Structures are given as structure tokens and as C-alpha cells.
Amino acid sequence: MAPSGGDVPVERAAAAANDLVEARDGAAALRAFLLELDDQRAPWAQRVVDGVLSRLSSAMSALDVGGAAAGGRSPATGSGSGGASRPQQSVSYSSGNTNKKRSFSRRSQRPSDKKITATLEDGHVWRKYGQKEIQNSPYPRSYYRCTHSSGQGCKAKRQVQRSETDPSKHVIAYYGEHTCRDHSTIPLAVHAAGAAPDRANNLISFGHSGANDNAAATGAASSSQYLAMGRSTIGEHQLSTSWCTSDDMFSSSAGSFMHVDELISAVVGSAGVTSTATAGSSALDRGGLGGMAGGGGGNASFPPSPNGLAGFVVGSLGSIGGDDDDLFSMDP
DNA sequence: CTTATTTGACCATA
């Protein structure tokens, strides 16, 4: 606004433009996310986001900012061994281990629940322990296990696979149920709420772990923890969602709750901060948080912090997506 | 250093 003298430095203007683009991108992604929600408040949230988008567009128009999209994908972070150099482990295994008797449940034992979501976020922290390519599907299947599996013995597992028809969505099959009493992963909002009565009204309250029996196709998720996305590789990138966030905002897992209002604020505000995101480079199915090194570990005193992901962490967001009617006590 | 993620190998069931 203010087409006045135009004293704004070029670089600054460019930065602002970039911010706008990023913000718009984030808001768009958020809107896309909201569109999939069944929650009755979704429309409201969508409306809000739409408003944000509208304003952003307006601002961009005013500034003559194109939507060139800042899809800057830096080859920097090449997480995992995706790089290339792997000295082919020729150890222990082939040596002479014929006495290795593994005894774990074979074939899948019927999923307790199946869901098709756009995000891998489902309210729990998962540790990816494997990925396999299924011949039936063009996309590999990722295997996750509850982070507390190795420690509290939570047997909850899930398999994530891209939808053949809608690569942008994932088919998540759940096996077993959570027997863990999440420590610093989920119940953080409860105490927080007590400490801040002011916002307690709009906060999420995790009463119990989702132990729903009914909720067949709809409500199944229980609470929220983090939201992760980004990265696409399987050969063809079909993921159009890319989130950018500031790590400062969600650095600690202890404060992953906020109003939708604040959420949007965060998106808009953070969008410009981290333009290059930490997007990795390989792995297509990801979303669960990894845990310690396979099996060997067991010392982990506490679950990994959602700090490592490239997406952004939000507590309320997930609950919205979780379409659980018990978690929210917000009144639009 | 610790945590997180990747990837190949192993193995059990259909």
C-alpha cells in the first residue's frame, strides 16, 4: 500500500515479495489440508485461511508480485544414506549366523483401522522401521511402529502407502492399539491448559488415548502431535505440498498447541523466515518420526522431538484433522 | 555426541 515515493529498498521489497509468496504457499497448503477435514469447524477454518489467502493475493497484486513460487530445493540436506556412499555392509550377517531365530508376527494381521489421509500425522509419534516395495502398487510401503514400542512395549503399528489413485494421499493401516502412556508427546496440552486458563477454552484436551471401536471410516485418530510433509522422490514427484516453517516457533515439543488463529499467524509469519526449508531429498513416505537406531537402541529416555522434520508442528491442527469430536472445545 | 533416517538382508507365511 501506499504507493508513495517508493522508498522501499529493492532488496527489502524482494524479501517481502518472497515472504508473500511463501506465505501464500503455506496458506494454500493449509487450505488444502483443511479441505480434507470432516470436522464441522473445517469450513470456518477454511474461511479464515481463505481470507488470509485473499489478503495475501491482494498484497501481492499491489506489489506486483508474481507467484513464481520459491520452490527452492537445495541439494543440501541429503538425509539418510540416500546420498550414495554405502560400503555395503558385509558383516555379521552372512558370516555364519545360522542360529538367528527371529520370531515376530508374520503376515499382516488385519488392520484395526484404515484411513486415507493427506498427512502422515495422526496424533502419535511413529518410528519408521522399514520400507518395502510392493509389487501390487507403484509406491513402496512404509512400516512404522510406535515410538514407545521399545521401552514401554507399545505394540501399535501402522503401514503407510501412497494411494495408487491419489498419490497425494496416503493409505494408512493401523495394527494393534496403543498401550503406551505418551510422556512428552501428546498430553502436553493438558497441563499447559491448566497453566494458562486464558486459553484453556480453545485448547485441545487429550483426555484419553483414542481407543475407539466404532469410528470406522471416520473418527479414528485421537489427538495430534505433529504434521509432517515434504519430500517426494519415488521417481516422480507428485507431492505439491511444501511447507516452510521457522524452527524457532516449534523448537520445543512442549509447546505444540495453539489456536487456529495463531496457527495461521504462524504460517504467515514463518513462511518467510525459512525459505529453504530443511526438506530432505530422498524418501517418499515419511511422516513418522524415527526413533533410535533399529532395535539396538532402547536407551532412549524420551521420544524424539518433532524438531527434526521439515514440516511444521502444530497441535491443534492435527486435532482438526483427527476429526475427533472430543478433543476440541472450541466454538467458532 | 546423540538422534534420526536409510537401506539391504533375513526370514516366515501364503
Place this chain on the structure above:
DNA sequence: TATGGTCAAATAAG
């Protein structure tokens, strides 16, 4: 035998 589910070492990043 083929398929797919899991383990486990290694690797990369924070």
C-alpha cells in the same frame, strides 16, 4: 517360490 514384514548396521544431520 514369491511376497512382504522386520531387523539391524550404517549413514547423515542437528
